[in-house]
Amino acid sequence: AQSVTQLDSQVPVFEEAPVELRCNYSSSVSVYLFWYVQYPNQGLQLLLKYLSGSTLVKGINGFEAEFNKSQTSFHLRKPSVHISDTAEYFCAVSVDNDMRFGAGTRLTVKP
Amino acid sequence: SAVISQKPSRDICQRGTSLTIQCQVDSQVTMMFWYRQQPGQSLTLIATANQGSEATYESGFVIDKFPISRPNLTFSTLTVSNMSPEDSSIYLCSAGLGGGYEQYFGPGTRLTVT
Secondary structure, three states: OOOOOOOEEEEEEEEOOOOEEOEEEEOOOOOOEEEEEOOOOOEEEEEEEEEOOOEEEEOHOEEEEEEEEOOOOEEEEOOOOOOOOEEEEEEEEEEOOOOOOOOOOEEEEEE | OOOOOEHHHHHHHOOOOOOEEEEEEEEOOOEEEEEEEEEOOOEEEEEEOOOOOEEOOOOOOOOOOOOOEEEEEEEEEEEEOOOOOOOOOEEEEEEEEEHHHEEOOOOOEEEEEE
């Protein structure tokens, strides 16, 4: 079965700095990849997804991610973060309707 | 995309009682999913609910404890039965689009068992 590893449990950054949240996956077959964001006391909101095509995908709120098949990675990036980006971010991999989530990365943006 | 609503948003329940959580989708979907998110943890799949068939439960979850209904293509319920404090979690439902591989989530139900 597929699995996801989020390499950083916590990422503190200053406002307007760039950020990268790392995600690696393992699977023996082709996968679909997702990043979700969870704000405090809320459900999960889809940030972006890779299904096929261009390996660079753009999502909401200025986030983007790059699918790297050779490195089995799907890192999330934002060139300049805001205080409002403080949240928990989950990477997920889906194979045959079976979605698995990483442990999550807590992004904290400091003023 | 899809818009999913859940009721209740939160509840405090006594040990030994049961709570039924409702999940409503704004469009017809074949696959719906129920997850548990324990405090500070990631999501764990409880079961997959397809309309017209019995729910499929993941290892560690049983129908007697978490009965699920899926009466139509826009609605599902999850019951947490005979609750104990260990059941205190956030319960999330999701709708599967694009054949089920893409999921949209509801806001969750925050359950506290005392």
